[in-house]
Amino acid sequence: MSWSVVNDGDGLPRIILTEPAGSSAVASTKSPKPIRGGIPICFPQFDNLGYPERHGFARNRLWELDTCPSPLPRSNNHSSVDLILKSTDEDLKTWPHSFELRLRVILHPSKLTLIPRVRNTGSKDFSFTFAIQNYLSMSDVSEIRVEGLEMLDYFDILENGERFTEQGDALTFDGEVDRVYLRTPAKIAIIDHEKKRTLVLRKECLPDAGVWNPWNKKAKALPDFGDEDYKAMLCINSAVTETPVVLKPLEEWRGCQELSIVSSSYCSGQLDPRIVLHG
Ligand SMILES: O=P(O)(O)OC[C@H]1O[C@H](O)[C@H](O)[C@@H](O)[C@@H]1O
Numbered sequence: 001m002s003w004s005v006v007n008d009g010d011g012l013p014r015i016i017l018t019e020p021a022g023s024s025a026v027a028s029t030k031s032p033k034p035i036r037g038g039i040p041i042c043f044p045q046f047d048n049l050g051y052p053e054r055h056g057f058a059r060n061r062l063w064e065l066d067t068c069p070s071p072l073p074r075s076n077n078h079s080s081v082d083l084i085l086k087s088t089d090e091d092l093k094t095w096p097h098s099f100e101l102r103l104r105v106i107l108h109p110s111k112l113t114l115i116p117r118v119r120n121t122g123s124k125d126f127s128f129t130f131a132i133q134n135y136l137s138m139s140d141v142s143e144i145r146v147e148g149l150e151m152l153d154y155f156d157i158l159e160n161g162e163r164f165t166e167q168g169d170a171l172t173f174d175g176e177v178d179r180v181y182l183r184t185p186a187k188i189a190i191i192d193h194e195k196k197r198t199l200v201l202r203k204e205c206l207p208d209a210g211v212w213n214p215w216n217k218k219a220k221a222l223p224d225f226g227d228e229d230y231k232a233m234l235c236i237n238s239a240v241t242e243t244p245v246v247l248k249p250l251e252e253w254r255g256c257q258e259l260s261i262v263s264s265s266y267c268s269g270q271l272d273p274r275i276v277l278h279g
Pocket residue numbers: 034054055157178179210211212235237
């Protein structure tokens with residue numbers, strides 16, 4: 001991935017990351033379409049709960065820099081940014097609730113932390129579902145193992161949302177998958193043998209986890225997704241879906257997700273998977 005720094009209209013530096021090949025090569029960056037990649041934020045709905053924009057409008061809007069992230073203390077860390085999205089008159093027509101959605105993004109050498117917060121700034125209760133949709137880059141999805149979802153209940157979107165219980169061992173992939181696992185442990189490990197690394201997803205107040213890969217047929221049908229790109233990606237979402245969050249006026253909900261990389265020794269069996277998952 002290459003990067004460059006440009007100054008925007010306010011004289012603020014912006015870092016532009018570009019990937020000349022892969023899914024982002026065909027991804028649309030034109031508003032109001034979400035970018036197929038990165039980490040879209042799904043709010044106020046994950047999937048389609050009856051409001052017009054699938055996965056909510058937040059991923060289709062331009063956010064602003066948040067200069068007052070209270071009550072989170074201001075971050076003095078130069079590798080972090082606070083962003084905010086507020087309800088607009090246009091959005092109030094389809095989702096009639098005033099809110100402030102904040103996101104703190106913190107970058108460490110081998111860890112990315114996201115802290116989303118939703119505040120009810122209106123005068124009535126509202127409820128919402130939410131997801132942090134992580135498009136993860138993989139060497140070869142058919143060689144990936146996901147640990148931490150064993151024996152859990154899940155909704156299978158490909159089976160009309162029917163509820164099943166995961167059997168067996170770790171998750172492996174040999175076809176299209178679109179599931180939402182319910183009440184998962186706080187840690188999920190995504191093991192990439194070929195890249196000799198394990199991604200560890202740790203989450204708080206985000207009890208559910210979506211797992212999605214369109215595989216070859218659906219990939220061809222998606223206009224902003226390369227035909228072969230399904231091979232090198234896996235979406236794992238940290239989500240609140242089964243039991244929506246309810247906020248009274250002035251209440252705030254806060255979640256947290258950490259994505260970190262564990263050394264390749266995990267793949268050679270030197271590191272006990274139980275330590276990664278439960279340590
Ligand atoms: O195409 P999008 O609206 O961005 O959604 C991409 C995917 O997101 C989630 O993981 C859903 O569970 C899938 O059903 C959906 O296909």
